[in-house]
Amino acid sequence: MRDVLEVLEFPKVRALLAERAKTPLGRRLALALVPLSQEEAERRHQLTQEALAYPYTLPEAGALEEAYQKAQGGARLSGLELLKGAQALEEAIALKEELLPLQNLLSQVAAGIGDHGAFLAKIRKALDEEGAVRDEASPKLFAIRRELKPLRQQILDKLYALMDRHPEAIQDRFVTLRRERYCIPVRAGMAQRIPGLLLDESESGATLFIEPLSVVKLNNRLQTLRLQEEEEVNRILRELSEALAADEELSGTLKALGLLDLVQAQAALARDFGLSRPRFGEAYELFQAFHPLIPNPVPNSLALDGEKRLILISGPNMGGKTALIKTLGLAVLMAQSGLFVAAKKATLAWPDRVFADIGDEQSLQENLSTFAGHLRRLKEMLESATAQSLVLIDELGSGTDPEEGAALSQAILEALLEKGVKGLVTTHLSPLKAFAQGRAGIQNASMRFDLEGLRPTYELVLGVPGRSYALAIARRLSLPEAVLKRAESLLPQGGRLEALLEELEAERLRLEEERNQLLSQMAQVEALRKRLEEREARFEEERSERLKALEEEIRQKLLKVEAELKSLKEKAKTQGKKDALRELLALRERYARATPKGAWEVPRGLEAGQMVEIPSLRRQGRLLELRGEEALVQVGPVKMTVKAKELTPLKAQETPKAIGLKPRREVKEVDLRGLTVEEALLEVASALEEARALGLPTLRLLHGKGTGALRQAIREALRRDKRVETFADAPPHEGGHGVTVVVLKG
Incomplete structure (x- = not known):
């Protein structure tokens, strides 16, 4: 059997994943991804979820891995290679410190990044910011370079002084290197003026590069020091390379960085394609699932459980049957590999094995026909599949005589049902549709086809077998009616079943359209109900606030009166009745004025x-x-x-x-049935004014259904009336199109 990963196009998913990896480590892991254990797959799902919630920046692990591999092979790395590797390690350690406080699975992976303190300390001491070996890398190198610098300057000083004494012999006043020795440019024919060694000459022969005798010994010493410097630098770099190769924590660090890169790539794939986290259970339940490799895919929902273990999908060619069974198979493989799946919501069983017989896999080497190739794969399913297996069979019974193919296919389906396997099967054979219609454990389904546009819609319809639509398409393309009727008369029983299915499909579409209209009306009524409740709640709140304010005003006035009466009583006791009477009269006069x-x-x-x-x-x-x-x-x-x-x-x-x-829903009802349009509009205007005066939030207008003319005239008037907030049909059980519910402005 062809590898199921190839059949279901899983390598293409791996390639998309690898494109989103940032490092060679992550790309290799992505391209090598295969189904994991259930525990590890669920762990990868959680890691992906955490990476979506917490994006992080990865170090340049490629340079580190390359340096580590070369060092382990015994190579002496350059200072720049060592520096880049050290910088990647420092960034990895910083990432570890960033992720550890999260205390989740990401932090557990990051904990695998090592400390690398000894190696990094050696790098910091030996190399500068550009990867050059520092003077302080060793005492010997320090001594060599301490002598080199003044020696080089001494040579330069001598050469410039010599050129100044013999300007007539000098071609240009500069010092250059030939054969790693300092020399000066001398005019041809003037060499006798500058005794020395001829190191080189120009292409024209006009300039000779001479090392004056006065600097020969100095140049010799300089060359010796340079060789010693090179040997010491190489020794230091070799020592640092060996330290990198010997770092025992480095393999763990690279492994952790690779997994962190893979997880981040999985999060990017989920974000880019709208994938969701799957859950594992006993059944297969996909909601709004789609094929991630198809541009602008049509989502579909399906379920396989203990009662409906197999779904038999039929319908026209190029209708999306093969893509649908690949959608389920790919979702299972992606979930088992730790990836999110292409569905809005997914619950998947964990099959012990996925069997797939999809496409024309004719074996040229074994000279097998298409039908024989199918039988070979079906034989393996029948022998090896268990109740925990998932089978995906495309075009069952194709490639041979339809009658014999249908009989054999039915026997295969019966055997698979007996085993208890779950799966999807596609076919064109009408006898199989009839078998599935009356057999427990298997369900008919079809891919919808638009007869008006003569194109598939790629939508799955459960419970209804599909059709080839050959006669329907022929009639749509205006083939002679006599030919079509003769063709229908020649149809066997299975063909006449196709005609009945066409009528059933038309009726189903009509009922679905009515259902959608009803749902739309119910949504409008529900929105209206919510607005009414909100308005009533606001009104009750305002009324309550006004009552509270009124009560508080009355209470304050009563308190003030009681206080003044109490004061009068006290004055009556102390100042006599006349003064008290005078105060009482003044109080009465004040309140009378107020x-x-x-x-x-x-x-x-x-x-x-x-x-x-x-x-x-x-x-x-x-x-x-x-x-x-x-x-x-x-x-x-x-x-x-x-x-x-x-x-x-x-x-x-x-x-x-x-x-x-x-x-809660206070409504005035006006019966307009039997009135003329003019009479009804007068009644509506009067009812609106009365309802507004009484503070009613809504009004019900009973106009009946009839021809719809009265309803249309009333609604045109309501649209122009500034007192009206909105209006809609009443719910079906309260009159539907025959009643208009009006919401008044507050």
């Missing part, structure tokens, strides 16, 4: 038992008792005392049928 004329007058016509309105509260109630300037009023279940002057008597015809606080 009270507007008629403020304490009781409106005429008020009497106990009468229906009244309290305009300040926008409420109505029954007057229970008059107490001078005050009145006791029953408003719904609440009794309240208010100023009598604030009450307005209601006429008999204004008395509502229900008194007091209204139910």
Whole structure:
């Protein structure tokens, strides 16, 4: 059997993952990714989740790994290579210190990064910021370089002095190096003026590069010191390289950095493709799953459990059947490999093995036909699959005689059901659809096809077998009707079943459209209900605040009156009755001035038992008792005392049928059925004015369904009315299209 990873295109997922790795370590881990143990896979899922929540910066681990491998091979590294490796180690240690406080799985991985203190100390002492070996790297190197610098200057001084004494012999006044020895440019024919050794000449022969005899010994000493310096520098670099190779913590550090890079790449893949974290369970449940390698994929949902272990998917070619079964297989492989999966939500079983018979895998070496190749893979499934296995079979029964293929395929499905395996199977054979329709443990499904546009929609429809749509497409393309009818008459029983399926699909689409319309209306009603509740809550809050303010004002005035009366009593005791009487008269006069004329007058016509309105509260109630300037009023279940002057008597015809606080959705209903459009619009205008005056938040207009003309005219008027906040159809159980619910502005 072809490797299931290849069949399900898992290497392409690994390549996408490797593209998001930052280091060679992470890229190698990504390209080598395979299914793990369940414990390790769940650990990788958690690491990915943590990396999504906490992005971090990785060091340049590639330079470190390369230096480490070369050093282990016995190579002497350059100072720059050693410096880059040390810098990567310092960055790794800084990352470790950053992640350790998180106290999660990321911090556990980071704990694998070593300390590397001894190696880093040697690097800091021996190398400068550019990777050059410092003078202080060893006493010997320090001594050599201490002698080199003045010696070099001594040679230069001598050469410049010599050129100044013989300017006529000098081509240009500069000192250069030939054969690693200092020399000066002398004109050809003037060499006798500067005794010395000829080291080189220019291409034209006009200039000779001569090492004057006066600096030969100095140059010899300089060359000796240079050789000694080079030997000491190489010794130091070799020692540092050996220290790197001997660092026992380095392999653990590289392993930790590689895993941190892989986990960060997994987080980037999840973020870029909209992947989600899978959960493991007993069944396969994919919600809004899609194939991550297909551009603009159509998401689908499916479930395989103990009752529906197999799904038989049928439908037209190029309808997305193969992509769908690959979607499930790829989701399982990705989850088992520690990756997030291509679905909005996913619960997956942990199969002991995934079997896949997908595509035309004809073996040229063994000279097997397509059908024989399928049988070979099916044979392995029948022999090796268990109740914990997942099978994915594409085009079961294809490649041979349809009648024999259907019989053999049904027997294979029965054997798989007997084993208890779970999986997806695609087919074109009608007998298999009929078998699945009445057999426990297997469910029919199809890929939807748009007959109007003659194109697949790639949407999975559970419970309904699919069709090839050959006759339907032919009719859509206007083939002669006589030919189509003759073709239909020639259809066997399975073909006539296709025609019945077409009718069933049309009915299903009609019901689905009605369902969507109903859901839309329900959503509108629910939004309206929420707005009404919010408005009522705001109104109740404002009313409560106004009542509290009124009560506080009354309480303060009563306290003030009581205090002044108490003061008068005290004065009566001490100053005599005349003074007290004078103060009482002054108090009465002050309150008389403060009270507007008629403020304490009781409106005429008020009497106990009468229906009244309290305009300040926008409420109505029954007057229970008059107490001078005050009145006791029953408003719904609440009794309240208010100023009598604030009450307005209601006429008999204004008395509502229900008194007091209204139910949570207080609604006035107007029956407009039987009226002309003009009469109905007058009634609506009157009802709106009355509802607004009574403080009603909503209004119900009963206009009936009929032709819809009355409903349309009323709604046009409502759209123009500034008193209207919004309106919508009533819920289906309250009249639906025959009733318009109007929400008034507050």
